[in-house]
Amino acid sequence: MHLLDILPLNSKPGGRFFLFVFELVCKRVSFFSVSMSSPCLSSVLTHANFTMYETGIPDVLSQQPSVLPSINTLQISNPAYSSNINSQWYRQVSPHCWTADNVLEWISDHVESTKFDASTLSLAYCTMDGHTFCQMNLEQMIGIFGPQLGPHLHESLQEHKTKYELQSLSGSELNETCQLLDNFLDNLNFPLLSTIRIGQAEVAVSKREFDHRDDYDLPSLTMEPMTPLRDTEYLSDNQSDSEYSSSSNSGMFFSNLGSPESGSGESDPEFSYPLISKGHIKTEKEESRLKRPRGRPPKISRERNSSIYDCPKKNKHAPRGTHLWEFIRDILIHPERNQGLMKWEDRREGVFKFLKSEAVAQMWGQKKKNSSMTYEKLSRAMRYYYKREILERVDGRRLVYKFGKNSSGWKIEEIGMGM
DNA sequence: GCCCTTTTTCCTGCTT
DNA sequence: TAAGCAGGAAAAAGGG
Numbered sequence: 001m002h003l004l005d006i007l008p009l010n011s012k013p014g015g016r017f018f019l020f021v022f023e024l025v026c027k028r029v030s031f032f033s034v035s036m037s038s039p040c041l042s043s044v045l046t047h048a049n050f051t052m053y054e055t056g057i058p059d060v061l062s063q064q065p066s067v068l069p070s071i072n073t074l075q076i077s078n079p080a081y082s083s084n085i086n087s088q089w090y091r092q093v094s095p096h097c098w099t100a101d102n103v104l105e106w107i108s109d110h111v112e113s114t115k116f117d118a119s120t121l122s123l124a125y126c127t128m129d130g131h132t133f134c135q136m137n138l139e140q141m142i143g144i145f146g147p148q149l150g151p152h153l154h155e156s157l158q159e160h161k162t163k164y165e166l167q168s169l170s171g172s173e174l175n176e177t178c179q180l181l182d183n184f185l186d187n188l189n190f191p192l193l194s195t196i197r198i199g200q201a202e203v204a205v206s207k208r209e210f211d212h213r214d215d216y217d218l219p220s221l222t223m224e225p226m227t228p229l230r231d232t233e234y235l236s237d238n239q240s241d242s243e244y245s246s247s248s249n250s251g252m253f254f255s256n257l258g259s260p261e262s263g264s265g266e267s268d269p270e271f272s273y274p275l276i277s278k279g280h281i282k283t284e285k286e287e288s289r290l291k292r293p294r295g296r297p298p299k300i301s302r303e304r305n306s307s308i309y310d311c312p313k314k315n316k317h318a319p320r321g322t323h324l325w326e327f328i329r330d331i332l333i334h335p336e337r338n339q340g341l342m343k344w345e346d347r348r349e350g351v352f353k354f355l356k357s358e359a360v361a362q363m364w365g366q367k368k369k370n371s372s373m374t375y376e377k378l379s380r381a382m383r384y385y386y387k388r389e390i391l392e393r394v395d396g397r398r399l400v401y402k403f404g405k406n407s408s409g410w411k412i413e414e415i416g417m418g419m
Numbered sequence: 420g421c422c423c424t425t426t427t428t429c430c431t432g433c434t435t
Numbered sequence: 436t437a438a439g440c441a442g443g444a445a446a447a448a449g450g451g
Contacts, residue, residue, distance in 0.1 A: 377426090377429095422450100424451100426446100432442100
């Protein structure tokens with residue numbers, strides 16, 4: 001039996017549902033400690049990737065079915081891949097509300113990350129739901145999962161529980177930023193998959209091309225076709241290449257999202273719409289013909305696809321969300337959480353620097369439910385703050401800004417802590 | 420519905 | 436040469 005054989009017939013390889021099923025299969029397979037050789041995994045991933053972007057490279061798998069491993073010889077060669085590929089949905093749900101399946105998946109991630117031999121586990125303990133799990137103390141965990149995995153699971157569970165308790169206690173705005181940081185940084189650890197060679201073709205496959213569910217997109221995992229953003233209709237000359245040669249995801253955050261100093265690459269914002277078909281990959285001539293109009297594109301596609309941006313409609317009189325400068329400030333005043341995204345250059349003067357500019361932009365985009373946010377756009381918004389004296393110019397220094405006299409909440413005296 | 424504010428998007432030119 | 440900066444222009448969208 002082949003991996004692809006167990007997928008639903010109507011799940012197109014490379015499509016969202018295909019990846020979802022593939023992901024689930026991988027997770028289950030790895031959890032039950034069966035093995036697959038890494039070249040086989042590479043083949044599967046390559047297949048999904050090539051099919052997804054219609055590169056024209058021959059369909060290796062369909063032509064060589066023998067390359068596919070049987071399901072019980074699968075082995076996840078890169079534990080980080082499988083443990084991160086699903087964006088760890090359980091970070092969005094209180095552990096008390098986890099279903100047995102959720103618990104199983106959570107355990108699975110830890111099994112993979114700790115390289116624990118899951119074959120020693122009894123399945124009988126894997127049918128507990130989150131509520132039952134939360135009742136267990138450290139000793140009980142060790143009793144069931146052993147001295148290696150038990151404490152690990154216990155610690156992780158406590159973290160999740162604490163996070164949700166804190167969330168219900170403290171300010172929602174600040175928490176949102178912190179949560180965003182947490183989710184974001186969790187994904188920073190994901191290593192790039194190795195470069196895969198097929199014949200003469202060499203394709204660098206990264207997690208961003210597989211992980212299409214960021215933390216905000218979790219509820220959107222449906223099989224319904226999605227209407228592409230207007231970006232698929234209008235293309236600017238300087239955007240098209242990066243936007244259609246690959247897809248990305250807000251849950252990606254690799255080193256290539258940083259500033260030049262952190263080895264940054266081009267941000268690739270159109271990531272929440274993975275259903276890229278041939279029809280969306282335009283030729284150079286088409287690109288130059290179909291220029292995107294100036295100004296902000298209408299929100300039509302987002303509202304039409306409420307499953308993508310699954311959030312309640314904003315009340316007209318609801319208070320505005322956090323402003324950009326406040327979002328930046330919140331990152332800065334939590335240095336233990338921002339982990340190298342930004343740093344203070346001069347804490348007292350309010351001078352700060354973007355270290356991973358594109359990553360911060362992606363976070364801002366996540367917050368605003370805007371998948372195409374880039375540092376370029378973010379920085380434009382930042383420059384508007386000069387006039388209002390929320391920010392001051394710092395001449396001659398790239399990625400460096402300074403809080404102005406109309407900003408607040410960042411001074412040591414104001415927040416009452418030494419940083 | 421109008422107006423204002425706050426972005427967002429695109430663009431050109433310049434600097435590092 | 437690429438990345439970042441500066442700022443104009445236009446538009447979206449929320450709120451008064």
